[in-house]
Amino acid sequence: MQTTVDRLKKGDRATITGIDADALPLKLLEMGCLPGNSVELLQIAPLGDPMYLDINGARLAIRKETAKHISVEVTS
Amino acid sequence: MSNENINVALIGNPNVGKTSVFNALTGLNQQVGNYPGITVEKKVGFCKLPNHAKANILDLPGTYSLNASSMDENVVIELLLNKNDKLFPDVAVVVTDVENLKRNLLLFTQIKDLEIPVILAINMADRMAYKGISLDISHLEEQLNTKIALISTRKKQGIEELKQLIMSYKNLSTEPCLNASSMDPDYFGGLRKTFPNELVYKLWLVITQDVNFRGIEKKEILSEHRKSDSELKRMQQKETIKRYQFINDVLKVGQTIDKESARDFGTKLDRILTHKVWGYAIFFGILFLIFQSIFSWSEVPMDLIDSAFGWMSTAVQEHMPPGVLTDLISQGIIPGIGGIVIFIPQIAFLFLFISVLEESGYMSRVVFLMDKIMKRFGLSGKSVVPLISGVACAIPAIMATRNIENWKERLITILVTPFTTCSARLPVYTIIISLVIPDERVLGFLNIRGLMLMALYAAGFLMAIFAAYIFNKILKVTSKTYFVVEMPNYKLPLLRNVGINVVEKTKAFVVGAGKIILAISIVLWFLASYGPGDDFNNADKIVTAQISKSDAAVSQQELDGHIASYKLENSYLGIAGKVIEPVIKPLGYDWKIGIAVLSSFAAREVFVGTLATIYSVGETDEQDPIREKMAAERRPDGSKLFDLPTGISLLLFYAFAMQCASTLAIVKKETNSWKWPAIQFAIMSAVAYLAALTAYQFLQ
Ligand SMILES: Nc1nc2c(ncn2[C@@H]2O[C@H](COP(=O)(O)OP(=O)(O)O)[C@@H](O)[C@H]2O)c(=O)[nH]1
Numbered sequence: 128m129q130t131t132v133d134r135l136k137k138g139d140r141a142t143i144t145g146i147d148a149d150a151l152p153l154k155l156l157e158m159g160c161l162p163g164n165s166v167e168l169l170q171i172a173p174l175g176d177p178m179y180l181d182i183n184g185a186r187l188a189i190r191k192e193t194a195k196h197i198s199v200e201v202t203s
Numbered sequence: 204m205s206n207e208n209i210n211v212a213l214i215g216n217p218n219v220g221k222t223s224v225f226n227a228l229t230g231l232n233q234q235v236g237n238y239p240g241i242t243v244e245k246k247v248g249f250c251k252l253p254n255h256a257k258a259n260i261l262d263l264p265g266t267y268s269l270n271a272s273s274m275d276e277n278v279v280i281e282l283l284l285n286k287n288d289k290l291f292p293d294v295a296v297v298v299t300d301v302e303n304l305k306r307n308l309l310l311f312t313q314i315k316d317l318e319i320p321v322i323l324a325i326n327m328a329d330r331m332a333y334k335g336i337s338l339d340i341s342h343l344e345e346q347l348n349t350k351i352a353l354i355s356t357r358k359k360q361g362i363e364e365l366k367q368l369i370m371s372y373k374n375l376s377t378e379p380c381l382n383a384s385s386m387d388p389d390y391f392g393g394l395r396k397t398f399p400n401e402l403v404y405k406l407w408l409v410i411t412q413d414v415n416f417r418g419i420e421k422k423e424i425l426s427e428h429r430k431s432d433s434e435l436k437r438m439q440q441k442e443t444i445k446r447y448q449f450i451n452d453v454l455k456v457g458q459t460i461d462k463e464s465a466r467d468f469g470t471k472l473d474r475i476l477t478h479k480v481w482g483y484a485i486f487f488g489i490l491f492l493i494f495q496s497i498f499s500w501s502e503v504p505m506d507l508i509d510s511a512f513g514w515m516s517t518a519v520q521e522h523m524p525p526g527v528l529t530d531l532i533s534q535g536i537i538p539g540i541g542g543i544v545i546f547i548p549q550i551a552f553l554f555l556f557i558s559v560l561e562e563s564g565y566m567s568r569v570v571f572l573m574d575k576i577m578k579r580f581g582l583s584g585k586s587v588v589p590l591i592s593g594v595a596c597a598i599p600a601i602m603a604t605r606n607i608e609n610w611k612e613r614l615i616t617i618l619v620t621p622f623t624t625c626s627a628r629l630p631v632y633t634i635i636i637s638l639v640i641p642d643e644r645v646l647g648f649l650n651i652r653g654l655m656l657m658a659l660y661a662a663g664f665l666m667a668i669f670a671a672y673i674f675n676k677i678l679k680v681t682s683k684t685y686f687v688v689e690m691p692n693y694k695l696p697l698l699r700n701v702g703i704n705v706v707e708k709t710k711a712f713v714v715g716a717g718k719i720i721l722a723i724s725i726v727l728w729f730l731a732s733y734g735p736g737d738d739f740n741n742a743d744k745i746v747t748a749q750i751s752k753s754d755a756a757v758s759q760q761e762l763d764g765h766i767a768s769y770k771l772e773n774s775y776l777g778i779a780g781k782v783i784e785p786v787i788k789p790l791g792y793d794w795k796i797g798i799a800v801l802s803s804f805a806a807r808e809v810f811v812g813t814l815a816t817i818y819s820v821g822e823t824d825e826q827d828p829i830r831e832k833m834a835a836e837r838r839p840d841g842s843k844l845f846d847l848p849t850g851i852s853l854l855l856f857y858a859f860a861m862q863c864a865s866t867l868a869i870v871k872k873e874t875n876s877w878k879w880p881a882i883q884f885a886i887m888s889a890v891a892y893l894a895a896l897t898a899y900q901f902l903q
Contacts (some may be wrong), residue, residue, distance in 0.1 A: 188584075
């Protein structure tokens with residue numbers, strides 16, 4: 128299923144299919160947020176934002192407003 | 204620094220254990236300073252190598268890549284681009300974390316492209332078994348074209364090997380490990396033709412980064428090889444993807460991870476620490492614990508220091524020939540220094556806790572928990588770190604705002620951080636609380652003084668949040684929002700790191716603040732010991748005459764006391780205090796407190812030192828600790844000067860006023876204009892005055 132990271136549910140795993148590179152900071156790409164890499168949603172903060180992700184083995188948190196620019200294919 | 208020493212630069216992503224490696228190599232042989240003109244911390248250390256060789260180790264700020272997004276990262280690039288810099292490394296050691304090798308290698312491939320000798324230090328080797336990771340070192344060395352030191356600073360393994368590699372750095376290859384310019388051969392080919400003597404990657408960095416590079420001007424390159432900003436950004440992305448492809452290929456063979464044997468304790472801990480109830484409960488519990496312990500653990504050492512300085516003053520007075528110099532030392536310098544030394548225990552405990560929270564990886568979870576709340580007030584989750592560090596000192600806290608990506612959020616954080624209770628306020632709080640709040644317990648275990656202190660911390664924090672909310676409403680600044688925060692693995696903090704951190708930070712605080720305080724104490728002593736006109740110079744005659752007129756029987760000692768206070772009132776200092784008295788009277792202060800408040804606009808902690816100086820001038824024999832002297836102060840009507848209304852009024856004034864010249868200077872530097880520090884100063888002082896006024900008038 129094709130979606131964006133901000134719509135994932137806790138525990139979802141997905142593969143990045145595309146990124147809106149102009150809307151994302153380069154730093155995020157440098158941390159491994161690139162097409163083909165895996166994403167897992169580990170946690171959502173208690174108040175609904177930000178999201179705690181495992182991207183390609185790197186653990187980081189981003190806000191939903193950023194996450195919506197990352198398209199993914201959900202794998203499990 | 205001698206030229207024969209090998210210059211080594213430590214480079215690495217944040218949280219890979221770079222500081223630990225630095226500490227392991229240099230021990231306490233380190234110097235912390237600043238890069239010229241900017242406030243980025245510069246750490247240089249010294250290390251003995253085998254065979255009597257020596258190395259200067261430079262610890263560069265943590266950076267994710269050579270595409271700089273902060274001032275800290277610019278420092279790294281500028282150094283690596285300028286061969287003539289006296290710190291330019293003979294060899295770079297890229298420190299990586301074995302658990303995050305893939306991401307850490309990105310920076311490594313960039314450094315390799317600069318064609319300087321590079322050693323790859325893979326740290327945290329002790330975690331490999333735990334995480335089921337194994338490495339094929341010789342494959343990695345071959346593919347990455349380097350030498351690898353597999354180390355664990357925690358288990359003290361591999362450090363000797365690293366030293367060996369540093370010593371024989373001349374054998375290292377300086378060839379890049381991948382050809383990044385293949386992403387746009389035409390463009391890079393063109394560059395090479397125009398600048399045959401320069402590295403293409405170096406030119407690329409000059410084009411894409413905002414750094415000072417002595418040698419070639421960015422304009423010069425771009426005039427012939429034009430690219431639009433968005434084209435450049437796309438190329439940077441391509442470059443990143445290319446580097447990752449290379450790294451993935453290398454690691455496919457060079458690294459195996461056995462997921463089965465990986466035990467993920469961190470995930471479970473995350474579930475609790477970021478839980479919607481437990482997460483917050485634990486966070487506030489930890490804060491509470493910190494404040495209670497700072498107050499109670501520091502009590503004994505503080506009392507000891509207090510009596511030691513009292514004793515020293517007496518000793519000087521007794522054993523040195525009487526005269527101006529003796530007075531200056533015993534009444535100006537010793538109490539002045541004592542006023543700062545006494546707060547070392549509290550400051551050290553504070554840095555200890557903050558350092559443990561950061562080292563353990565817990566601080567990032569707090570950022571995650573708090574982001575949404577903070578965002579409502581125009582702040583970022585990352586503002587929590589400055590706000591908490593502000594509890595130690597606003598200066599490093601304001602510097603810590605640099606990793607807030609959004610300019611508006613960052614600016615607001617800078618503006619409100621000084622409201623948080625920094626350790627310079629502690630001296631004032633401690634002494635006034637101990638004067639006006641009884642030493643009792645409620646519910647059997649909660650110390651009321653501790654609670655009062657906590658309330659003050661809360662007041663500072665709430666005011667910061669409230670001010671942020673207002674700033675967010677009125678400031679018209681737009682900027683793109685980004686928020687990326689790394690969540691490092693949980694680790695038991697290394698005692699050695701924490702220890703060094705505490706020592707360094709405390710030392711910096713004491714030396715920095717100490718100089719100001721000492722200078723002010725001496726000036727104050729002079730101002731208090733000399734005065735214009737007859738009233739001052741003939742004080743003894745005037746007072747004696749008054750007393751004999753009233754023909755009350757007074758002892759010689761009482762007479763001396765009267766003369767001393769008459770002198771003080773008519774000294775330069777007394778006159779200055781009298782001038783401002785009308786302004787501060789509604790707050791419940793007399794002219795002596797007024798002088799202390801006035802002098803603390805340079806730095807808050809001067810307050811206690813100033814009072815110590817004021818009350819010591821003209822002291823006769825006994826050397827009571829400053830606290831007792833304050834407790835004994837009376838108003839003209841005979842009531843206690845430091846009573847509850849005046850005490851609370853003072854506490855609130857110090858809680859909110861912007862009384863720190865160094866903070867204003869740093870705000871100017873970080874915001875690049877005098878406008879923001881000026882606004883900050885005006886608003887904070889107004890808030891402080893109004894709060895103190897309200898409290899005093901209400902409680903009285
Ligand atoms: N398990 C383990 N932890 C380490 C090692 N070296 C450092 N650490 C921990 O990793 C964290 C980050 O270390 P630090 O030196 O502050 O990293 P820096 O941000 O790169 O300077 C701290 O909690 C250290 O205690 C190591 O060799 N093994």
